[in-house]
Amino acid sequence: MIQRCIAILLSAGLLLAFCTRSAAGPVEEIEDARVRSYSYDQIMQGTPALLVPSKILYREAVDLIEKGEWESARQKLMLAADLSGNYPDPFFTLAKNELLRFDPNCLPHLIEGFERLAQNFYVQALVGANLALIITIAAIGTLFLTLMHMTLKYWPFIEHSIRERYSARFSFPPASWIGGIFLIVLVSMRIGIALYIMILILSVWVSLKTKERVVLIGMIVFVSALSFFAPCSNTLAPVVDQGSATRRLSLINERGTDDELFRLISGIEDPAYGASRDYAVGTLLYRLGILNEARDFLLSSVTMDKDFAPAYINLGNVYFKQEDYNRALAGYQNALTIDGENALAHYNLGQTYIEKMLFAESSNSLRRANELGIEDYKTTHPATQFRNLTIFEEGFSVRNLWNLAYIEGRTRKGVFFSEILGPFLLFPFHYMWILLVLTTIVAITIGIKTPKAKKTFNCENCDRPVCGICADEELGASLCPDCAGVVEGLSSVKVMEALLRHRRQKILKSQAKRARRRTLLLPGGTHIYQGKIFAGTFFITASLIAVASLAWRGFYFKDPSSLIDSGSIWRLIVPVAVIVYSYLVSFLQKEPKDSRPFWILPQELRDIEKKEHERKTETVPKETMPWETADVL
Amino acid sequence: MALEGNVKDFGLSEIFQLIALQKKSGMLSVTADETIAIYFRDGQIISTRDRRSQLRDPLKNYLANYGFLERSETERIERIQSETKMDLIDILIREKFFSEDELDVIYYDQIQETIQEILSWPKSYYKFNIGTQLLQGVQSRASIKVEGMLMESMRRIDELAELFRIFTSEKMAVKRLEMPQEKPPKLDRQEEFIYELLEQDTHIERLIETAKMARFCTYEALKNLLEKGLLEITEKPVEEKAVEIEPKAVVKKKHKPRLLPSFATILLLVAAFAVGEYLVPIVLPPGWCAASMGSPSGTTDQSGTLLADGLGELNLRYTEAVLKQGLEEHMASRGTYPISLEVLAAKKIILRRTLDEAQHQGLTYHTTENGLSYSLSRNQ
């Protein structure tokens, strides 16, 4: 069958050579004769949009902008936009340059760009895929880096509990080496981010404050949800896969009938896409005017899928061209029973009524077509205007294509995002939620089950880590052995307070210096260290996205027809600026004022001493000073 | 207004009397080998301790020299002082070294001794600054009349010369005699205390250090005891006994194993390295190790499924699509397909990077002679 189709196609090519060219406004504006003639050829092949000429014009315009010839560049960009129909890039370039020149047109152009983005399945899908991937990566990365910073922050705590257990038994290697040894062991195992995340959660959970726990749980839940829904990413795979059935079929929305496209689509043999394939082939043949063959394919399509409205429309078109208006009518009406809101069906129906001299019905249908936005169709399919068409053909709607992508995605063996993230996680991403949930449960259990004596907390004076084993609670406050040593044997609360405060200032000063160095490792670290967990995670996420976009030179999934890849300087400047800004904010982040209460020891102790003091001063009246009665006088 | 001069020209006691008579307030500093500041309020002595704590603190010396505080206590107080900037008196009371009453007596005695010391300096320079503002921050526990203080000081200076004739050296040793059974002589409080102390210590030096009274008072008590026949002087100063330094109790370290944990650590490191190097790559599916990231993996030939199975295949198809787009663009603008992919890169239709990628992925490009059709194939 395929060979026959190709034969038909070739003969059709000969036919095309003798076709008359109709008036085609914008195409006449193309200066280059070769590109113009290429465009006419494309139009004759029934392309809905002139993507390649548009791209050439677009590229010329970008060169002109670089040379500073804005006015002619602007005209070329407008033309490129007109020719392509649903290619949004020319509008974005227009808007950007107009913005730089304070031209108020930038806003409408920007909006139009976004409208095209919303209508263009391929661009939409690419943006969606990129967005999904960057969100996933940012979520995992933020979780990992936040955990790393939390571990750094609470490292003294973790180390203290290791020391407490370890140094009781062994003297060599020294307890201070333990941290380094653990680090080397973990890094040299290279077990992947997923397991590192697990280890970090388990080791840091007990030390975390409630707010930090809440944020951490939030992040874990988010990543788990992403992981749980990761199999959905398979729907995105056919979109970014240039050879997938979905992508091949979607090409009939972008290109005219040519050998290669015909071969690509006829090569789809999987019966799952049979209806769509036959519809596509029928449409391609219809574009060339090979009506009988087109009709066979379209009929085959509607037999396979009785609810496929576009096939009925194009089938109607074939009958219309064959002047079999009753059948054409039936085709359009079938389409309308399936999808009553289809503007194209209404429009073509109206045209058929005209042919049948049923003017009342015709005007009814045409009005309805107008209401439903037939003009939108004309702007998104600019090439159809270059030919004087009475009826319009349907392509694949965005919904059809998403549906196809979904069906095709399900046939994928692996999980798309798991494959992309695999080398980093070294763990199937779509099972990561199990790992995370289990880890969290274990962590919470450890947190609850750990007896208070083994929990590590801050010395209430100097913030150094202490645990139930080594803390000194004698004075009503938990003090580390060093702080307790400073006030050992003293009885005056005032003296003890003064000594403790002195020690606190000394320790905190030296600690702040060390912390500063440690937290400048990554942007956001300072914030996490100071307990500003939201700001911290924000900066980590922002710089992660920036780094990713730098590494990928833009987006991970690229559009092969996109020019943007050719290196706008902003692709470099913006991420670098984000990273620099994040670092700067981290660097300039001031140590918060010590908000802790001035008094360290409990109020009651002070009260007792105060009373004692008052009593004494009362009972020693000035008159009976000892020297006045002393016998030396 | 300042009053100053050398003690030779004008006796220090006269200065004291002058200040007292005129009820002046201010600071009198007396300098010989060292400087001592004496504060007056309305003609009465209130302190001999420098309010800015720059000079030697006579009170601290008094406490340390006469056994009120042990050396470890002195050290601790000094540490507390340096860290908290609290006044010595404050610390003494708050830390309950002395009761307030005790401290009042000590304070008085200390001033007495300090004045006595100053007055006994043969040569000195004095300066009196008038003004109540100088008294700010002065911690005082007494207000002492100058007259009595001077009289007592003079008496002590006079008697001390006599005492030194009896007790020629501080290295001298004395011996306590038994209290007679009949008609025991009456002892005052100080004499009784020294008598008690003599039970253990026989060196005058040591007695002074522990007597908790001014040096003069110790000597005086000794003289009284001698007169009452309760003391005899062992002529020769006894040989200084080498103070036995107690050997510090060597804390016996528990013998903790060293070899085993070291060995375990090394084993752990080696094991971790082995896991990272060999085990992890074996466990993981092919193409997942970080080294092979991005390069094509699990390439399936095109005839298989339509959907790319591996990311490598996906990348390859992407490159193909870019090249085809570029070729089509070339066709549209030049009318033919280019002779080689190099042309596309040179005309900046595709990026040099894409071209490299295509070569890396093994894509080969051929064009027909007339340039109207081309083939893009994978050589694998």
Ligand SMILES: [Zn+2]
């Ligand atoms: Zn502490």
Ligand SMILES: [Zn+2]
């Ligand atoms: Zn501890």
